[in-house]
Amino acid sequence: MDASVSPFAQGLDKTTANYAALSPLSFLARAADVFPDTVAIVHGNQRTDYRDFYRRARQLASALAGLGVGRNDTVSVMLPNVPPMLEAHYGVPMSGAVLHSLNTRLDAAVLAFQLDHAECKVLITDREYAPVVKEALSIASVRPVVIDYSDPQFPQDGERLGTLDYEGFLQSGDPDYRWTLPEDEWDAIALNYTSGTTGNPKGVVYHHRGAYLLAQANVITAAMTGHPVYLWTLPMFHCNGWCFPWSLSVVAGTHVCLRWIRPKAMWDLIADRKVTHLCGAPIIMSTLLNAAPDQKRALDHVVEFFTAAAPPPESVLAAMKTAGFNVTHLYGLTEVYGPAVVNDWKAEWDALPLDLQAHKKARQGVRYVALEDLAVLDPETLEPVPADGQTLGEVMFRGNVVMKGYLKNPDATEKAFAGGWFHSGDLGVMHPDGYIQLKDRSKDIIISGGENISSIEVEEVLYKHPDVQAAAVVARPDEKWGETPCAFVELRQGAEVGEADLIAFCREHMAPFKAPKTVVFCELPKTSTGKIQKFALREQAKAL
Structure with missing residues (x-):
């Protein structure tokens, strides 16, 4: 034995007996072996067991x-x-x-x-x-x-x-x-x-390694114990359904397929199939809450709802809780297999007033158990910004649930991984307790008269108005200020609030210079996953 080589480096090699590649494919094989008769998939009247x-x-x-x-x-x-x-x-x-x-x-x-x-x-x-x-x-x-x-x-x-x-x-x-x-x-x-x-x-x-790890992390994050029943309101084409097609096999859960998003179908499946979990953008919450009274169902169990994109306003969170849903805020990108950050809720926060609970829930949170590192860094120096909840930096990721890279695009891959971190392009702050909160996409920050205005901050204020159902804020070119905030707003049915009313409301609830100078009432363009298409709104704002 070579004395210069550690004994832990000798005779302890990988073999077929002690090593196998990590892959979520093994989850289905195990589920079929252990729970062959358990219903794996429900689709209309069709039932498929794990065998x-x-x-x-x-x-x-x-x-x-x-x-x-x-x-x-x-x-x-x-x-x-x-x-x-x-x-x-x-x-x-x-x-x-x-x-x-x-x-x-x-x-x-x-x-x-x-x-x-x-x-x-x-x-x-x-x-x-x-x-x-x-x-x-x-x-x-x-x-x-x-x-x-x-x-x-x-x-x-x-x-x-x-x-x-x-x-x-x-x-x-x-x-x-x-x-x-x-x-x-x-x-x-x-x-x-x-x-x-x-x-x-x-x-x-x-x-395969990343998919394996995030699928298991979903099970932990979503507390998928017992026999989970998952309703497919999130498109499976979106980040592979946040890896949940693989997660359910870990615990032999049931997939409830949903071909089209329809409020009555969702309520019926949730109530009749005893759905325990579902995911989706805020539009899914709106669809459930705004369903006609004769389409809604009373639930005798709590349903875990995981949402991403913009944090839900306090009124929506309260309405979801009343309807029987516990909402958890997730955050991620396609490049990190979907969700890689979770707003892990702490029991002591239950004692806070509802407005402070909503403030806590608006934060994106902390890293998934499968993510090695999450930080808010200065994009130039890659140094962490102060954890003061105020200083803006870029949110960056590092670990096994970060993509391999961009297919046939080495330049974009190298840029995304500069300095040994995945650069998300999202701007945020780090709070003293280690929870991050997004403030904007780097391209969505509005620079007005030399001052940075977060479009998310303005949107959060707009969502507090009782007549606002959905809102998005983008920059509108301005000869004097360079850019000014322009708000696009969907109103609730029957609302009669006007542009001046909303601008005054914003000026009352935030620094006046951050309030929108323009308000456009319209139906907001959305992606297939319910995210508001700000790029389309930016073009509209330029044309105003």
Whole structure:
């Protein structure tokens, strides 16, 4: 034995007995072994147990392999929240391929760009989207094998675009297909594209290790004990449904699919299926709360609701609590597998007045258990800003649930990882207790007369007005001040408040120079995940 080498470095190598690549694919295999008869998926009148869920995932992997699909090939899916979307989250990577989930609300040109950029080999598409997919395929250079999905629970009359039907294709696969874990846990498992509001979208690459860790972290963060029942109000194409398609298998929970967001369907499923968890943007809360009285249901259990994007106003939090929901604020980006920060609630905060509780809940929070580091840094020096709740810095991430990088875009990857941190582009503060709070996107800070104005701060004040249902604030060019805050507002039904009233309200509740100079009443443009499209509002503000 070499005395210069530590004994812990000798004869203690990785073997098949003591090492396996981390991958969420193993979660489904275990669930099928231990809980084969437990209902895994509910879709309309359809029920699938874990035995069949695992069988169908292996059939999909086998059928894809039969087409020549293998390691690092791209399989794209254009699917709503239906069982094949869950099957794809396992079957595609079981074949060694990378799952590319397409946003079902994108236009044909963007879809074509993504199919080409991802070098798509196979496309599984729901017939509802046939018109836009057909146009995208006519624009794209790639010629993937197209597999049409016909939903038996909610039939669509869209055109068939390929020669293969999903169910028939699946049946061609071997239900006992001997899939293997990835050769390396650093192998790509999924590809998700950013929104591309400034130029072409960037392809964010996830690895098996990160998906494994965030899926387990979701279980811990969401306290998924017993038998969780998860309602799919969050699109699965969005950051792979924040990795929850993999999380539920950890605890053999039940996926309740929801093809379309409809208030009555949500209330009925929550009440009848005893839903315990759901996720979504604030628009989901609004849809539930604003449902017609005859559509709402009284709940005899508490439902955990996880939301991201803008923090819910105090009035919404109170209404959700009354309706039976406990709201937890999450924060993340596509580049960190979805949620990587949670507003971990402390028991002692329950004794605070409701307005102070709302102030606590408005903060983004602390790092997920799977994230190694979260900081608010000076973007130039990378030094931490003072934890005073006032000093602005850029929110940065570091750890295993940060993306591999941007596909075929080394310059953007290098820029995003400069200095050994992932630069989020979000500006925020660090509070003395270690909780971060977002103040704005770097591009959304309004510089008026040399003063920085946080659009989020102005929005928070607007949301406190009882007649405001939704609000977004952007910069409007101004000859004198350079920029001034311009507010776009959706009013509650029956409200009659005017522009001068809202401006006066803001001036009363914040520094007057921060109040909007212009208020536009309109329906706010939103993404498919319910986020307000500020880039569109900035263009409108410029044109005013």
